[in-house]
Amino acid sequence: xxxxxxxxxxxxxxxxxxxxxxxxxxxxxxxxxxxxxxxxxxxxxxxxxxxxxxxxxxxxxxxxxxxxxxxxxxxxxxxxxxxxxxxxxxxxxxxxxxxxxxxxxxxxxxxxxxxxxxxxxxxxxxxxxxxxxxxxxxxxxxxxxxxxxxxxxxxxxxxxxxxxxxxxxxxxxxxxxxxxxxxxxxxxxxxxxxxxxxxxxxxxxxxxxxxxxxxxxxxxxxxxx
Numbered sequence: 001x002x003x004x005x006x007x008x009x010x011x012x013x014x015x016x017x018x019x020x021x022x023x024x025x026x027x028x029x030x031x032x033x034x035x036x037x038x039x040x041x042x043x044x045x046x047x048x049x050x051x052x053x054x055x056x057x058x059x060x061x062x063x064x065x066x067x068x069x070x071x072x073x074x075x076x077x078x079x080x081x082x083x084x085x086x087x088x089x090x091x092x093x094x095x096x097x098x099x100x101x102x103x104x105x106x107x108x109x110x111x112x113x114x115x116x117x118x119x120x121x122x123x124x125x126x127x128x129x130x131x132x133x134x135x136x137x138x139x140x141x142x143x144x145x146x147x148x149x150x151x152x153x154x155x156x157x158x159x160x161x162x163x164x165x166x167x168x169x170x171x172x173x174x175x176x177x178x179x180x181x182x183x184x185x186x187x188x189x190x191x192x193x194x195x196x197x198x199x200x201x202x203x204x205x206x207x208x209x210x211x212x213x214x215x216x217x218x219x220x221x222x223x224x225x
Contacts, residue, residue, distance in 0.1 A: 001046035001116055001159065002026045002177040006036030006062065007078065008054050016049065019105055020112075024139070024156040026179055033057030040066055044176055045073050047115050049108075050095070052079040060093045067094035074115035076108075113137060127162040130224020132201065132209060134162055143205050150200065153178065157193050158201070161210065161220040170217035194218060 003025050007013035010031060017027045028043070030036035034056035040048060052059035063075055077095040091098060096118065097111050113136055126135045131144040136159060141148045150158065156178045161169070171190045179189075194210055202209055202225060209225030210218055 001156070001163075002028070002044070003112070004028050004030065004036065004039055004043070004045045004048045006030045006033065006040075006048065006054065006059070007051045008032055009051075016108075020109075022152070023109060024152045024159070026156065026177060033059065033062045037062045037065055040071065040073065041069070044173075046177065047074045047076065047112055049076050049078060049112070052077060063095050064093040074118060076111055076115060078103075110137075127159065127165075128224075129162060129165045129209065129220060129222055132162075132224040134159055141201075143201055143207075146205075148200050150197075154193060154196050154200070157190075158197055161197075161218065165220045166222035168213045168216050168219045173217070190218075 003020055005013055005016050005020070005027060007016065007029070008031050013029050013031065017029050020027045028039060028045075030039050033054035036048075036050065036054070037057060039045075040062070050059045050062060054062070057065075059077055059079070063077070066073065066075075074097075075095045076097045076099065078099050078101060080101045096115055099108060099111065116136075126133055128134075131142075133142045134140070134155070139155060141150055141155065141158065157174065160174065160177050171187050174190050175187060178193075194212075198210055201207070207225035209221050211221060213219055
């Protein structure tokens with residue numbers, strides 16, 4: 001899933017980016033509130049990790065502006081501040097969750113996963129389509145009783161398709177959520193990774209879960225193929 005990190009401490013932001021990318025997220029970073037607000041307006045993020053003490057616009061103002069515009073992307077607020085009133089202000093401006101630095105990276109990941117389940121669409125802890133099952137928490141994919149090993153990018157692509165199961169998604173949408181703004185390679189890389197998933201998840205089991213919708217993109221069958 002695609003995440004925006006808005007954090008002015010560059011080394012800390014880079015550490016978050018590296019850690020999240022290792023978990024299969026596509027990550028963009030903004031180092032001030034003004035850039036963060038612009039990116040959040042222009043891109044379809046699945047979640048935003050938002051520091052409060054930022055140059056330009058602070059996190060409260062970024063969050064309030066997005067909510068006023070009807071942007072309900074889940075927001076996890078970060079701050080070095082302590083005290084219940086800081087938490088109250090963050091939540092009252094529209095944040096979905098709150099973490100005080102320093103925090104456990106494992107807790108950050110767990111809270112992000114929880115936020116990704118809170119949406120108008122169903123977001124269960126484990127994603128399923130028929131006997132195809134993906135568990136983001138333990139990075140496990142199974143087809144029936146068989147565990148299937150995927151690379152981090154294959155896992156991220158399958159997670160995105162499962163969250164949009166039954167819907168046709170374009171290559172552009174896939175690139176935006178599974179890769180990131182820095183990707184400037186051949187868009188046909190999507191076809192390569194779809195082929196990898198079919199080789200691992202469909203052909204060995206006599207299934208056809210991932211459908212090509214000619215001229216539009218791809219669709220993962222709701223029943224798992």
